[in-house]
């Protein structure tokens with residue numbers, strides 16, 4: 001018999017048949033299993049899943065009364081889970097993508113031309129991985145170290161933009177352009193001083209002003225590159241807001257292109273759900289709830305559709321007809 005329980009009721013001896021929650025919040029290590037030790041209990045309790053469904057014929061049920069305290073998790077215990085083949089493939093994608101992205105960024109720093117074929121191949125690789133193993137890919141890019149933040153953020157925004165573009169039934173050329181725009185949207189940050197870019201704490205007002213130059217710097221860089229106007233538009237305007245209070249141009253309403261509106265959502269979503277050492281990472285559901293409250297920031301129709309596209313139920317949105 002199957003029984004749905006709160007994840008905080010998980011205990012040793014239970015057999016987990018499956019878990020519930022937005023697919024994007026289900027841990028990448030998950031498969032049906034028996035809970036054998038405290039580390040396995042901790043993994044479930046610390047996850048963002050909304051409920052656990054246990055099989056009472058294969059394991060114990062929940063206890064009555066208060067939830068038992070957990071022993072401190074053992075770091076080594078996570079390694080006892082056999083590697084998930086989807087995670088292995090997603091990591092392989094990122095390894096290949098990383099070296100290509102290094103070359104693209106180096107070319108831009110040196111004032112050389114991006115190889116359009118190489119850039120296209122990166123977008124293609126990320127888009128294919130996002131089509132076949134989105135949970136594994138986004139699960140890995142969510143964990144961002146300081147050194148790899150720029151690379152993983154670019155890949156994650158590229159993945160989310162291609163995924164959302166397909167969800168909106170946009171044609172493949174447009175999806176490819178959205179992916180390239182996602183990869184290059186923050187390229188202007190290569191001009192920022194590394195002390196500011198790598199600063200872990202909050203920035204001074206002067207430093208914030210310097211960071212806010214990155215859209216124009218990126219646009220300037222891309223003017224001499226063989227990319228479409230749409231890619232340049234996203235680079236220049238991904239920090240604009242629908243109410244005109246964004247930067248650098250204070251565009252509003254219809255002045256923001258569809259690509260810019262999509263980029264603004266994917267950029268912020270990846271930033272707020274990223275796991276960083278110094279800040280809380282929001283779950284997909286929390287991101288939905290809070291981003292929805294930011295009145296005037298995003299295109300509301302697209303915002304609702306975006307969260308439907310990643311499996312977070314939206315009360316106000318549905319997928320458009322093809």
Ligand SMILES: [Fe+2]
Pocket residue numbers: 185186214238239
């Ligand atoms: Fe940016």
